[in-house]
Amino acid sequence: MADLSTNFLGIKSPNPFWLASAPPTDRYVNVTRAFKAGWGGVVWKTLGEDPPVVNVSGPRYGAIHGADRRLIGLNNIELITDRPLAINLQEIKQVKREFPDRAMVVSIMVPCEEKSWAHILPMIEETGADGIELNFGCPHGMSERGMGSAVGQVPEYIEMVARWCKHYTRMPVIVKLTPNITDIRRPARAAKAGGADAVSLINTINSVMGVDLDRMCPSPHVDGKGTHGGYCGPAVKPIALSMVSEIARDAETQGLPISAIGGITTWRDAAEFIAMGAGTVQVCTAAMTYGFKIVEEMITGLKSWMDAKGYASLDEFRGRAVGNTTDWQYLNLNYVVKARIDQDLCIKCGRCHIVCEDTSHQAIWPIVDGVRKFVVNDAECVGCNLCADVCPVEGCITMEHQTEGTDPRTGLRYDRPYANWTTHPNNPASTVKIAAE
Amino acid sequence: MAYASDGIASHRLPPDDYVRNFADLTPPLSRHEATVAADRCYFCYDAPCAQACPTHIDIPLFIRQITTANPHGAAETILGANIMGGMCARVCPVEQLCEEACVREHAEGKPVQIGLLQRYATDTLMAEREGQPFVRQPDTGKRIAVVGAGPAGLSCAHRLAMLGHGVTVFDAKPKAGGLNEYGIATYKTTNDFAQREVDFILSIGGISVETGKALGRDVTLTQLQADYDAVFLGMGLAGFNSLSGMPEFAQVTDAVPFIEELRQASDKATVPVGRKVVVIGGGMTAIDAAVQAKKLGAEEVTIAYRRGPEHMKASQFEQDLAKTSGVTIRHWAVPKSFDGTDGRLTTVLFDHAPPGLNGPPETVAIQADMVLAAIGQSLFDEPLGRTVALSGGRIVVDAERRTSHTGVWAGGDCVFGGQDLTVAAVEDGKQAALSIDRFLRGAQALPQAAE
Ligand SMILES: Cc1cc2nc3c(=O)[nH]c(=O)nc-3n(C[C@H](O)[C@H](O)[C@H](O)COP(=O)(O)OP(=O)(O)OC[C@H]3O[C@@H](n4cnc5c(N)ncnc54)[C@H](O)[C@@H]3O)c2cc1C
Numbered sequence: 001m002a003d004l005s006t007n008f009l010g011i012k013s014p015n016p017f018w019l020a021s022a023p024p025t026d027r028y029v030n031v032t033r034a035f036k037a038g039w040g041g042v043v044w045k046t047l048g049e050d051p052p053v054v055n056v057s058g059p060r061y062g063a064i065h066g067a068d069r070r071l072i073g074l075n076n077i078e079l080i081t082d083r084p085l086a087i088n089l090q091e092i093k094q095v096k097r098e099f100p101d102r103a104m105v106v107s108i109m110v111p112c113e114e115k116s117w118a119h120i121l122p123m124i125e126e127t128g129a130d131g132i133e134l135n136f137g138c139p140h141g142m143s144e145r146g147m148g149s150a151v152g153q154v155p156e157y158i159e160m161v162a163r164w165c166k167h168y169t170r171m172p173v174i175v176k177l178t179p180n181i182t183d184i185r186r187p188a189r190a191a192k193a194g195g196a197d198a199v200s201l202i203n204t205i206n207s208v209m210g211v212d213l214d215r216m217c218p219s220p221h222v223d224g225k226g227t228h229g230g231y232c233g234p235a236v237k238p239i240a241l242s243m244v245s246e247i248a249r250d251a252e253t254q255g256l257p258i259s260a261i262g263g264i265t266t267w268r269d270a271a272e273f274i275a276m277g278a279g280t281v282q283v284c285t286a287a288m289t290y291g292f293k294i295v296e297e298m299i300t301g302l303k304s305w306m307d308a309k310g311y312a313s314l315d316e317f318r319g320r321a322v323g324n325t326t327d328w329q330y331l332n333l334n335y336v337v338k339a340r341i342d343q344d345l346c347i348k349c350g351r352c353h354i355v356c357e358d359t360s361h362q363a364i365w366p367i368v369d370g371v372r373k374f375v376v377n378d379a380e381c382v383g384c385n386l387c388a389d390v391c392p393v394e395g396c397i398t399m400e401h402q403t404e405g406t407d408p409r410t411g412l413r414y415d416r417p418y419a420n421w422t423t424h425p426n427n428p429a430s431t432v433k434i435a436a437e
Numbered sequence: 438m439a440y441a442s443d444g445i446a447s448h449r450l451p452p453d454d455y456v457r458n459f460a461d462l463t464p465p466l467s468r469h470e471a472t473v474a475a476d477r478c479y480f481c482y483d484a485p486c487a488q489a490c491p492t493h494i495d496i497p498l499f500i501r502q503i504t505t506a507n508p509h510g511a512a513e514t515i516l517g518a519n520i521m522g523g524m525c526a527r528v529c530p531v532e533q534l535c536e537e538a539c540v541r542e543h544a545e546g547k548p549v550q551i552g553l554l555q556r557y558a559t560d561t562l563m564a565e566r567e568g569q570p571f572v573r574q575p576d577t578g579k580r581i582a583v584v585g586a587g588p589a590g591l592s593c594a595h596r597l598a599m600l601g602h603g604v605t606v607f608d609a610k611p612k613a614g615g616l617n618e619y620g621i622a623t624y625k626t627t628n629d630f631a632q633r634e635v636d637f638i639l640s641i642g643g644i645s646v647e648t649g650k651a652l653g654r655d656v657t658l659t660q661l662q663a664d665y666d667a668v669f670l671g672m673g674l675a676g677f678n679s680l681s682g683m684p685e686f687a688q689v690t691d692a693v694p695f696i697e698e699l700r701q702a703s704d705k706a707t708v709p710v711g712r713k714v715v716v717i718g719g720g721m722t723a724i725d726a727a728v729q730a731k732k733l734g735a736e737e738v739t740i741a742y743r744r745g746p747e748h749m750k751a752s753q754f755e756q757d758l759a760k761t762s763g764v765t766i767r768h769w770a771v772p773k774s775f776d777g778t779d780g781r782l783t784t785v786l787f788d789h790a791p792p793g794l795n796g797p798p799e800t801v802a803i804q805a806d807m808v809l810a811a812i813g814q815s816l817f818d819e820p821l822g823r824t825v826a827l828s829g830g831r832i833v834v835d836a837e838r839r840t841s842h843t844g845v846w847a848g849g850d851c852v853f854g855g856q857d858l859t860v861a862a863v864e865d866g867k868q869a870a871l872s873i874d875r876f877l878r879g880a881q882a883l884p885q886a887a888e
């Protein structure tokens with residue numbers, strides 16, 4: 001049976017599933033319920049200085065739904081904890097005492113002044129918490145006050161605050177990054193330079209969920225006005241995965257532990273992030289959509305997959321996908337695939353044809369021998385995958401690797417060896433030119 | 438109380454049962470149900486469902502309009518191709534038309550619920566918007582006479598009015614709607630939908646309806662041709678085929694008038710029905726008569742059909758509906774005679790000759806105190822006075838629905854080679870209107886297409 005236990009910066013947890021700093025980790029009742037449900041750890045809802053912030057009393061959340069109201073994306077304008085610091089600290093202490101085997105990380109956001117950090121860190125250490133996470137992420141509200149993403153967008157500030165934290169506490173320091181930045185490697189490098197033990201990402205993405213076309217204001221609205229909020233949930237997973245992969249494979253930050261966050265909803269999402277190098281995964285929206293019980297699916301799902309693959313521990317597959325993540329310029333330009341339609345599975349909806357005809361390469365015939373039949377024309381197919389992406393039948397269209405013969409589209413042989421853009425004759429910057437066959 | 442007495446009687450059931458029995462057969466979709474059902478559509482290229490629709494409604498488009506919370510737009514898409522989209526959504530045998538062709542029917546045996554989605558869109562439009570989405574083109578000054586206010590006639594009239602022509606519709610009955618009003622099963626068109634739809638169609642303007650005016654009795658074809666620029670015949674089938682050579686009993690009647698009485702009764706409890714009913718026939722009318730007899734409280738209802746299940750004109754869905762409603766269907770039963778005492782019917786005798794039976798047919802006796810004949814209707818052609826060519830007792834038309842008589846078009850059940858469906862009648866009316874319009878505008882007449 002696969003072992004899910006995790007040791008992240010010396011912080012141990014029975015499984016890699018942590019609840020991200022957010023409403024699910026806001027208070028004693030929530031967190032104890034979560035631990036009883038099986039969560040491996042929590043990052044406590046971000047603490048700030050007293051007096052506590054106040055939240056709006058209008059709607060804080062907005063959502064994007066699928067046809068059957070499946071929640072695809074969530075956005076929020078909630079601020080950090082709105083409860084007094086002392087109450088939070090006392091509850092953190094109590095939970096840690098009751099659940100010593102679970103990870104207890106405390107998220108913090110205080111002003112960018114050394115004395116603020118020097119003041120709060122000993123108080124947190126006193127609770128017995130396992131580590132701290134610096135919230136440099138919130139894109140709304142707090143950023144207007146010079147905190148959250150306003151810090152996270154300036155690598156120099158990240159480095160400076162990380163350094164203060166390392167100075168004032170013995171606890172491991174995790175820097176939580178904002179995705180609202182052009183190049184995620186820059187803040188990660190800064191965190192590392194400041195001495196941070198790990199990064200966690202992503203926090204929420206700046207977003208406006210929609211426009212109320214009757215009121216002519218963003219939706220949801222607070223008394224007729226709306227503001228941008230942080231986007232999260234299944235929709236953001238690909239963005240988070242890309243950012244995690246950037247940090248995992250960056251020469252400067254390689255090996256820096258990562259706690260991955262963003263759209264993790266199932267065991268498979270978690271496995272993907274771990275394969276991309278994550279030490280633990282954090283979940284917020286999935287819990288806010290379905291409740292804490294979903295962790296049971298995540299734990300059992302990850303275990304059965306690992307058992308089927310013969311992985312005894314998470315370390316056995318952690319980071320295995322990082323080496324295969326590369327730049328476009330290194331992709332093999334001589335690797336040729338052609339779409340293949342399984343006529344037994346095809347239900348003749350014609351979507352592959354019309355998308356290829358209207359928007360791609362006119363490579364799928366809709367009628368063959370006078371009957372409705374969808375067949376790929378190899379002479380036009382560039383192997384783009386669009387048809388397979390839109391086909392409603394799973395496995396009906398596959399991209400078949402061509403190894404023998406000649407591509408009727410290009411007239412080039414299929415079995416040419418690996419060659420990439422750096423050496424391509426069309427690349428003005430390439431030094432070594434390999435002539436086209 | 439007539440609950441279990443023999444003979445033909447009304448009030449066989451407690452009053453509440455009638456309300457339940459004649460309620461909507463398939464209740465409409467809610468907004469959320471419609472959104473979920475619509476999401477199953479793949480928006481097929483050159484969609485097979487739309488090809489299978491006799492009126493060629495752009496089904497993937499209207500379904501997509503539902504998914505984007507635009508039911509009015511969806512309804513316009515539907516009604517632009519089929520002005521009776523509301524009724525068709527209720528009565529079309531979709532399992533033989535669009536839903537049969539849906540790729541998801543082939544893939545999973547579960548088609549997109551096209552009929553119910555169409556109903557959702559059209560009901561929503563009619564409930565939320567006054568009038569209709571179509572406006573008339575400038576008046577052409579041309580006048581067309583339409584005979585019959587059924588689906589064919591009303592569809593033709595509506596399209597002509599849209600195109601700017603003036604239309605007078607003559608119908609022998611007191612109400613417009615044809616079989617929508619007098620024939621379709623009660624549980625398929627509840628809440629007086631037929632009349633609401635007639636009002637909706639007529640709201641375009643430019644159409645006057647003269648009910649109680651029969652061709653042959655109150656007007657003649659010659660007269661109409663003299664007074665109008667063109668004539669459209671959509672007179673349906675006013676005659677019934679009879680069970681010839683059988684003893685006569687008062688308890689043996691035609692199914693269509695029985696259904697008509699039921700449709701017109703404001704209190705269904707007042708409609709008399711037998712305790713043991715035999716319906717003779719194998720089409721939609723037979724099924725409707727049998728199911729409704731059962732719903733009126735008949736204890737035993739049997740459909741006797743002279744051939745096998747695969748030969749029945751009623752669709753599988755309809756046959757299943759009969760069975761689940763408690764109707765027994767007997768195949769290979771050819772009516773032979775009636776028996777009774779003191780003029781009261783007691784028994785129907787059949788020759789039962791299933792395929793593979795050696796020797797002469799067996800005689801089967803089924804007890805009955807009421808027999809409904811649903812063995813087909815026929816064109817009552819007297820009013821036409823040999824002006825138009827007939828085939829198989831019905832009017833011959835070309836692809837444009839032109840009869841052999843210049844200036845006279847025809848469509849719906851009264852023409853030869855049709856499908857005898859509401860939706861087919863609507864298409865005939867629409868195509869005839871387009872042809873009449875071309876004719877009146879002096880466009881070059883298209884070559885007569887072979888059908
Ligand atoms: C019991 C029954 C159930 C049916 N159920 C379905 C169903 O579920 N789904 C489906 O698709 N189809 C069904 N049909 C078939 C469908 O009703 C017809 O195909 C459709 O109504 C044909 O339309 P129409 O306009 O040609 O004729 P009709 O609807 O018959 O209309 C003809 C009109 O012409 C009028 N008329 C006739 N003679 C004259 C005259 N001499 N002068 C003036 N007016 C005249 C009549 O009063 C009538 O109003 C059913 C038919 C019956 C009988």
Ligand SMILES: Cc1cc2nc3c(=O)[nH]c(=O)nc-3n(C[C@H](O)[C@H](O)[C@H](O)COP(=O)(O)O)c2cc1C
Pocket residue numbers: 020021022023045046074075076078079080081107135137138176202203204231232233234236261262263264282283284285286
């Ligand atoms: C309502 C809400 C409040 C949040 N509050 C915080 C917070 O106080 N501190 C923080 O670091 N992140 C906060 N987040 C961000 C989450 O911790 C997490 O990074 C983000 O939601 C992405 O993960 P997900 O896709 O699993 O939700 C919040 C998210 C939500 C939805």
Ligand code: SF4
Pocket residue numbers: 341345346347348349350351352353374387390391392393396397
């Ligand atoms: S999209 Fe898939 S199912 Fe549809 S026609 Fe193409 S191959 Fe067939």
Ligand code: SF4
Pocket residue numbers: 349477478479480481484485486487496497500538539540541549551
């Ligand atoms: S065939 Fe079915 S899935 Fe395709 S467009 Fe029509 S309703 Fe939609």
